[in-house]
Amino acid sequence: MTERRPRRHDPERRDRIVEACLEVVGEVGVAGASTRRVAAAADVPLGSITYHFDSVDALLVEAFERFARRMSDRFEAAMATVHGIDEARRAVVDLIAVDVLTDPHELVLTHELYTLAARDPRYRRLTHAWMARSRHALERHFDPPTARLLDAMIEGLTIHRALDTEPRDRDEVELAVDRLTRTSPGDS
CATH class of the missing domain: 1.10.357.10 (Tetracycline Repressor, domain 2)
Structure with a gap:
């Protein structure tokens, strides 16, 4: 049986994603602002983007x-x-x-x-x-x-x-x- 990692309590995650999106857009523009880059900048799993936002456009x-x-x-x-x-x-x-x-x-x-x-x-x-x-x-x-x-x-x-x-x-x-x-x- 695989041991389950405890779920990380991160109430500021959504806010961090939005701030990271601004950071990434400021660095590489909208065209370069992939969900992968935003997730990395926010230090969150890629799935957090889709959990908190219906689409990349909604995040933008x-x-x-x-x-x-x-x-x-x-x-x-x-x-x-x-x-x-x-x-x-x-x-x-x-x-x-x-x-x-x-x-x-x-x-x-x-x-x-x-x-x-x-x-x-x-x-x-x-x-x-x-x-x-x-x-x-x-x-x-x-x-x-x-x-x-x-x-x-x-x-x-x-x-x-x-x-x-x-x-x-x-x-x-x-x-x-x-x-x-x-x-x-x-x-x-």
Whole structure:
């Protein structure tokens, strides 16, 4: 009779799988994110993936939902702590230059999400919700049209940062934010 190994109690396993999925996608992209790689990164048996998720796609959706929520939370926290238009401008510059989406891993995840969103309405809804949260956080300090333009500029500059061979100069970012927000109704 074969002795049965005790079952491993692992209440964080599902969470670890989702985090490992983000790690793997950040390293090799969605196309390279096999269940085998995710299981190895999460240090779980391969069967744990199918136990916790109906499909690889279900895992990807949950992982990208988590990533988008995490990024939105950081964005909102940065904008919630400022007072006045000048602090708001500095916070936007810091979001672009220092705080959000400056990590190469996060940039890859963002671009992988954008690619999925271009083809799949589920991911498009996810990116739409992320953009709506960003605009809402910006609207605490800027009128809605300015917030929309700032959000687009932030997205565009993160794309440039990911693809450009030259680093972005903070002065250039400050100039862009100033020009875009100079005529905001909250200006004094």
